[in-house]
Structures are given as structure tokens and as C-alpha cells.
Amino acid sequence: MKKLVTPYFVFLIMAFSIIFSGCYNSKADLIIPHNDCDTTGIISYRSDVTSILQQNCYICHSADKYATNGGFHQLDKFSVLQQMIANGKLLKAINHLPGAVPMPYGGSKLSDCDIMKITAWVNRGAPDN
Numbered sequence: 315m316k317k318l319v320t321p322y323f324v325f326l327i328m329a330f331s332i333i334f335s336g337c338y339n340s341k342a343d344l345i346i347p348h349n350d351c352d353t354t355g356i357i358s359y360r361s362d363v364t365s366i367l368q369q370n371c372y373i374c375h376s377a378d379k380y381a382t383n384g385g386f387h388q389l390d391k392f393s394v395l396q397q398m399i400a401n402g403k404l405l406k407a408i409n410h411l412p413g414a415v416p417m418p419y420g421g422s423k424l425s426d427c428d429i430m431k432i433t434a435w436v437n438r439g440a441p442d443n
């Protein structure tokens with residue numbers, strides 16, 4: 315009995331993996347765009363960057379919270395944010411790189427697109443635009 319079942323089972327697994335890998339490759343290319351994060355246009359501090367920080371960071375880093383929850387960093391203040399950019403902590407923190415405490419604190423990483431937007435804005439000199 316075992317001798318008959320094993321080859322049949324192996325054949326089924328091979329057949330399924332060929333069918334599914336075929337489906338996955340062809341459909342993924344059609345449905346999922348390779349990169350839907352557009353960072354080529356203007357990235358504005360006052361709308362784009364603050365809306366990301368608003369949603370993910372100000373709960374701990376805004377004026378009324380930073381002293382208790384935000385490690386004394388008031389990131390809704392432009393000058394403080396600039397300091398965190400100048401010392402490299404902001405990008406290290408959101409990319410979970412060594413040299414900074416990973417942010418959001420105790421939470422999961424920002425989306426790739428949010429990280430790309432903040433990075434692009436920083437690389438363009440982090441203007442107050």
C-alpha cells in the first residue's frame with residue numbers, strides 16, 4: 315500500500331507546485347504594480363511629512379506628550395526634528411538601523427512608502443515647505 319501511495323503523493327505535490335507557481339508569477343505581474351510609491355514630486359513638510367508623523371509619532375512626541383511618552387523629543391517642533399535629522403537619528407530610528415532606538419516605539423515599522431517619502435524629503439535638505 316505504502317509503495318503505491320508515495321509516488322502518487324509526490325506527483326501531486328509536483329503538479330500543484332507547478333500549477334500554483336505558474337499562476338502566481340503571471341498574475342502577480344499583472345495585478346501588483348512594481349512600485350506604487352511616487353517620491354519624484356514635491357514632498358512637503360507641512361502636508362506629507364507631518365501627516366505621517368501625525369499618524370504614527372505625535373501620540374508620543376507632540377508638545378503635550380513628549381515629556382512623558384516621547385523620550386523628551388518634541389518632534390512636532392520643526393527645530394527638534396531638524397536636530398534629529400542632523401544627528402542621523404530620525405532615519406536610523408524609522409529604518410530600525412543600529413545607532414537609534416527603533417521607532418515607532420514598541421510598534422511595527424512605518425510602511426515602505428512612508429519611509430521612502432521621509433527619506434526623500436531629508437535627502438533634499440528637509441525644507442520647511
Ligand code: HEC
Pocket residue numbers: 367370371372373374375383384385386387389398403404407408413414415417418419420421424
Ligand atoms: C509609543 C510612544 C512612541 C511613539 C509612537 C514613537 N516614539 Fe519615538 N521615542 C519614544 C521614546 C520613549 C523615545 C526615547 C527612547 C529611548 O531613549 O530609550 C523615543 C525616541 C525617539 C527618537 C530618538 C532615538 C534615539 O535613539 O535617540 C527619535 C528620532 C524618534 N523617537 C522618532 C520617532 C518617530 C519618527 C516616530 C514615528 C514614526 C516615533 N518616534 C514614534 C516614544 C515613541
